[in-house]
Amino acid sequence: MQGYRYQAYSLHNYTKIPQIQKLPEEYRWAIEVVGRVLPFKTNSYVVNELIDWDKVPDDPIYRLNFPQPEMLVPEDFEAISSLLKRNAPKEAILKEAIRIRMKLNPHPAGQMELNVPQVNGKRLPGLQHKYYETVLFFPSQGQTCHAYCTFCFRWPQFVGMDDLKFAMKEIEDVIEYLQAHPEVSDLLFTGGDPMVMNAKIFGAYIDALLSADLPHLRNIRIGTKALAYWPYKFVTDREADEFLRIFERIVKAGKHLAIMAHFNHPRELSTEIVRKAIERIRATGAQIRTQSPVIRHINDDPDAWAEMWRTQVNLGLVPYYMFVARDTGAHHYFALPLVRAWEIFRSAYSRVSGLARTVRGPSMSAKPGKVQVVGVAEVNGEKVFVLRFLQGRNPDWVHRPFFARFDPDATWLDELKPAFGKEHFFFEEEEWPLPWKQTADAGVRA
Ligand SMILES: *Cc1c(COP(=O)(O)O)cnc(C)c1O
Ligand code: SF4
Numbered sequence: 089m090q091g092y093r094y095q096a097y098s099l100h101n102y103t104k105i106p107q108i109q110k111l112p113e114e115y116r117w118a119i120e121v122v123g124r125v126l127p128f129k130t131n132s133y134v135v136n137e138l139i140d141w142d143k144v145p146d147d148p149i150y151r152l153n154f155p156q157p158e159m160l161v162p163e164d165f166e167a168i169s170s171l172l173k174r175n176a177p178k179e180a181i182l183k184e185a186i187r188i189r190m191k192l193n194p195h196p197a198g199q200m201e202l203n204v205p206q207v208n209g210k211r212l213p214g215l216q217h218k219y220y221e222t223v224l225f226f227p228s229q230g231q232t233c234h235a236y237c238t239f240c241f242r243w244p245q246f247v248g249m250d251d252l253k254f255a256m257k258e259i260e261d262v263i264e265y266l267q268a269h270p271e272v273s274d275l276l277f278t279g280g281d282p283m284v285m286n287a288k289i290f291g292a293y294i295d296a297l298l299s300a301d302l303p304h305l306r307n308i309r310i311g312t313k314a315l316a317y318w319p320y321k322f323v324t325d326r327e328a329d330e331f332l333r334i335f336e337r338i339v340k341a342g343k344h345l346a347i348m349a350h351f352n353h354p355r356e357l358s359t360e361i362v363r364k365a366i367e368r369i370r371a372t373g374a375q376i377r378t379q380s381p382v383i384r385h386i387n388d389d390p391d392a393w394a395e396m397w398r399t400q401v402n403l404g405l406v407p408y409y410m411f412v413a414r415d416t417g418a419h420h421y422f423a424l425p426l427v428r429a430w431e432i433f434r435s436a437y438s439r440v441s442g443l444a445r446t447v448r449g450p451s452m453s454a455k456p457g458k459v460q461v462v463g464v465a466e467v468n469g470e471k472v473f474v475l476r477f478l479q480g481r482n483p484d485w486v487h488r489p490f491f492a493r494f495d496p497d498a499t500w501l502d503e504l505k506p507a508f509g510k511e512h513f514f515f516e517e518e519e520w521p522l523p524w525k526q527t528a529d530a531g532v533r534a
Contacts, residue, residue, distance in 0.1 A: 092132070092133065092320050092324060092361075093132065094131060094132065094133075094234070094318065094320070094325075095131060095132040096129055096130075096131050096234075096235075097129070097130050097131065097132075097135065098123075098128055098129045098130075099119070099120075099123040099124070099128055102119060102128075102130075105135055107135065107139070107141040107144075110141055110144060111144060111145065112145070114157060115144075115145050115154075115156065115157065117157075117169070118155055118156055118157040118159075118165075119154060119155050120172060121155075121157075121160070121165055121168045121169045121172065122155030122156065122157070122159045122160055122165070122168075123155045124168050124172075124181055124182075124185045125160060125164070125168060125185045125188050125189060126155060126159060126189075126192075126238070126417060126418065127236045127240075128153075128154070128155050128236060129153075129233070129235050129236045130153040130154065130235045130236075131234055131235050131317065131318065133234075133317065133318060133319075133320070133361075134149065134153055134235050134317060137359050137361075138355055138356060138359070139153075140355075148352075148353050148355070148385070148386045148387060148392075149353060149355060149356070151238065151385045151386050152237055152238060152239075152352055152353070152386050153235055153236070153237070153238065154238070155238065156238070156385075156421070158418075158421045159238065159417075159418035159421050160188065160418070161420065164188045164191075167184055167188070168181065168184060168185065168188070171184060192416060192417050192418070192419075193415055193416045193417075193419070194416065195416075202218070202455070202481075202520075202522065203216040203217060203218045203224075203524075204216060204524075205217045205223075205265060205524030206524065207261075207264060207265055207268060212261055212262075212265060214226050214227065214228065214258055214261070214262070215261075215262065215265060215524075217269075217272075217523045217524040218457075218479075218481060218523065219457075219479045219480075219481070219483075219523065220271045220272070220483060220523045221271065221272060221273045221274055222272065222273070222274040222275075222276055222309075223262075223265070223266065223269070223272050223274070223275050223276070224276050224278050225262055225275055225276065225277050225278065226278055226279060226280070227255065227258060227277060227279070227282055227285065227289075227293060228255070228258060229255060229284075229285045229286075229289050230277065230278075230279040230280050230281060230282035230283070230284055230285050231279050231280040232279070232280050232281070232284055233279065233280055233281040233284060233313060233317065234281065234284060234313070234314060234317035234318035234321075235313075235317045235318075237313075237352070238417075238418065238422070239381065239383050239386070239413055239414075239417060239418065239419075239422040240417065255289045255292055255293060256292060256296070258293075259292070259293050259296045259297065260296070262275070262297075263296065263297065263300045263302070266300075266302055266304075266305055267300070267301070267302065269523075269524075269526075270304045271304075271523075271526075272304065272305065273304060273305065273306045273307055274305075274306070274307040274308075274309055274346075275297070275305060275307075275308055275309070276309040276310075276311060276348070277293075277308070277309065277310045277311065278311040279311070281311075281312050281313055281314060281317075282310055282311070282312060283310065283312040283313075283314035283318075283321055283331075284314070286327065287327040287330040287331055287334065290331070290334060291330070291334050294308075294334050294337065294338060295337070298337065298338065298341045298343070305343065306343060306344060307343065307344045307345075307346055308338050308343050308344070308345055308346070309345075309346040309347075309348050310345075310346070310347050310348065311348040311350070312347060312348070312349060312350065313349070313350040315347075315349045315351070315356075315362055315365055315366065315369075315376075316349070316350060316351050316352070316356040316362070319359070319361045319362040319364070319365035320361060320365075321365070322365040322368050322369055323361060323364050323365050323368060324361075328368075332368060332369070332371075332372050335369065335372040335373070335374050336372045336373065338374075339372060339373035339374065340373075344375070345372070345373065345374040345375070346374070346375055346376075346377055347369060347374050347375070347376045347377070348377055348378075348379060348408070349376050349377065349378050349379075349405065350378075350379060350380060351378050351380055351396060351400070352380045352381075352383070352386055352387055353386065353387050353392060353396065354392055354395040354396040354399055357396065357399045357400065357403065358399075363403065366403050366404070366405065370404055375406065376404070376405045376406070377405065377406045377407075377408035378400050378405050378406065378407050378408055379408050379409035379410070379411065380396075380409075380410065380411065381410070381411040381412065381413045381414070382410055382411070382412065382413065382424060382429050382432055382433070382449075382450055383413050383422045383424070384413075384421070384422050384423065384424050385421070385422065386422070388424055388428070388432060389432070390431075390432050390435035390436040390439075391436075393410070393432060393433070393436035394435075394436040394439045394440050397436065397440050397444040397447060398440055398441070398444060400444070401440075401441065401443045401444045406446050407444050407445075407446055407447035408446065408447060408448070409447065409448055409449055409451055410429075410433055410447060410448070410449025410450050410451065411449065411450065411451055411452070411453060412424070412426065412429050412449075412450045412451065412452045412461075412499075412500070413499075414452075414453065415499070415500045415502075419499075423499040423500075424499065425496060425497055425498060425499055426450070426452075426461050426473065426495075426498050426499060426500075426504075427461075427464060427473075427494075427496055427498075429449075429450040429461065430450055430461045430463060430464065432450075433449050433450045433461075434463070448460060448478055449461075451478055452500060452501050454500070454501040454502070455501075455502075456477070456480060456481055456485070456501075456515050456516075456520065457477045457478070457479045457480035457481055457485060457486075457515075458477065458478040458479040458480075459475050459476070459477055459478070459501055460475065460476050460477070460478050461473060461474075461475060462474040462475060462476055462489065464494060467491070467507070467508075468508075470493070470494075470507060470508065471493075471494035472491045472492060472493060472494055472507040472508075473491065473492040473493075473494055473495075473504065473507075474489055474490075474491060475489070475490050475491070475492060475504075476488060476489050476490065477515075480515070481515075481520045481521060481522075482515070482518060482519075482520065482521055485514075485515055485518075488514070490506075490513060490514055490515075491506070491507035491508065492504035492505060492506060492507055492513075493505045493506070493507045
C-alpha cells in the first residue's frame with residue numbers, strides 16, 4: 089500500500105481544502121468565529137476519505153471535525169463575530185475567546201482536585217488515579233490528536249512537547265508511583281492521543297515499564313483515535329513497523345495490550361486502510377476494544393450504533409463502552425437527554441448478536457464514578473431512572489441499583505434528583521476514598 093502524506097488543517101490554512109468551497113457561507117464564517125474559541129484541527133485523510141462532501145454540513149464526520157455555528161450560544165457567537173468584522177486587535181479577540189472558554193466548564197468531573205496523585209508530597213500532574221485498579225497516564229508528548237473532535241472534553245490541554253529527557257523523567261515518576269500501589273493492574277496511556285507520539289519516545293516509555301519490577305501491572309492500555317483519524321500510523325507511516333514491534337514486546341513480556349479505540353461512526357471503519365491497520369495491530373497479539381460517546385448531530389441514531397458494533401465484531405474488535413457526552417465545551421449543542429441516550433442504546437443493543445453485547449452504556453463519567461443509565465421504570469406510581477455505577481470512587485458502590493426522579497430533559501447526573509422523596513443519593517452520604525492517598529502498607533485490595 090502506498091504511503092499517504094499527513095496534512096493537518098486548522099484555522100490558518102483550512103481555506104486550502106478544495107471542498108471547502110462547497111460550504112454555505114454561514115458555515116464558512118462559523119469556522120472563523122467558533123475556531124477562535126474551540127480547538128479546530130482536521131487532516132487530509134478525514135477530509136478526503138471520511139467526509140461525504142455532498143452531505144455537508146449534515147455529514148456526521150464533518151460535524152465531528154469542523155466548527156459549526158451552533159457550537160457557541162448566539163450571544164457569544166455574535167461577540168466574536170463582531171470583533172472579527174471590525175478587525176479588532178488579536179488581543180481583544182483572544183481576551184473575549186478566553187472569557188467564553190471559562191464558561192464552558194474546562195475541567196469537568198473534578199479531574200483536577202480529586203484525581204491527581206501525590207507521592208511524598210510531590211504532585212504528579214501527568215497521572216490520574218480515580219479507580220483502584222487503573223491509573224491514567226497523560227504523557228506530555230501525547231497531548232494532541234491527529235484531528236480534533238468538536239465535542240471533546242480534553243480540549244483545554246492541547247499542547248505538545250517532544251523531549252526524550254523529559255519523557256524519561258516522567259516515566260520514572262510513573263514507575264515509582266506504580267511500585268507504591270500494588271493494587272493497580274492497569275496503566276492507561278491517554279491524552280489527547282498517545283498515538284501521535286514518535287516511536288522513540290513511546291518505545292522508551294514502554295521499555296522502561298517492562299524492565300521495571302512491576303509484577304502487579306498486568307494490562308497496558310492505550311486510548312487512541314488514530315485508527316479513525318490516521319490509520320496510516322500502523323500501516324504505511326515510516327515508523328509503522330517500529331510501533332508494531334513495540335506492541336509485540338508488550339505482549340511477549342506477558343502483559344495484556346488493550347488498544348482502547350475511539351470510533352464515533354461506522355464510516356470510520358469502512359476504509360481499506362483502517363481495516364489493514366486493525367489486521368496488523370491484531371497480529372501483534374493486542375486486543376482492540378472500542379468506545380464512543382453518543383452525540384447529537386453525529387451518531388444519535390440506533391442504526392449507526394448497531395452497524396458500528398456489528399462491523400466491529402466482524403473485524404475482531406470488542407465493543408466496550410457507550411458514553412454520554414460530557415458536560416463541557418459545546419455541550420449545549422452535542423448533549424442528548426439521558427432518556428434519549430438510553431433509547432438509542434437499547435434500540436441498537438437489542439438488534440445485535442450477543443457477541444456485540446459486551447458493550448456497556450450509556451455511561452456518564454461523572455464525579456463519583458461511571459454511572460450507567462440502566463433504564464426507565466415505574467415504582468409505586470413514580471416514574472424513575474434506574475441507575476448504577478459501572479465504576480465508583482468507592483468500589484463498594486459498583487452495581488448497586490439506585491433511583492432518580494425521571495426527568496425528560498436531564499442530560500447529566502448533576503441535573504438528577506433522588507427518587508421517592510429522598511434528599512440525597514446514597515453515595516452523597518458516604519465518604520469518597522482517594523486511591524492515590526492509600527499507600528502500599530495499607531495493602532488495599534491487592
Ligand atoms: C473510565 C476510566 C477508567 C477505566 O475504567 P474501566 O471501566 O476499567 O475501563 C479509569 N480511570 C478513569 C478516571 C476513568 O474515567
Ligand atoms: S481524539 Fe479524543 S482527545 Fe482527541 S479530540 Fe477527539 S475526543 Fe478529544
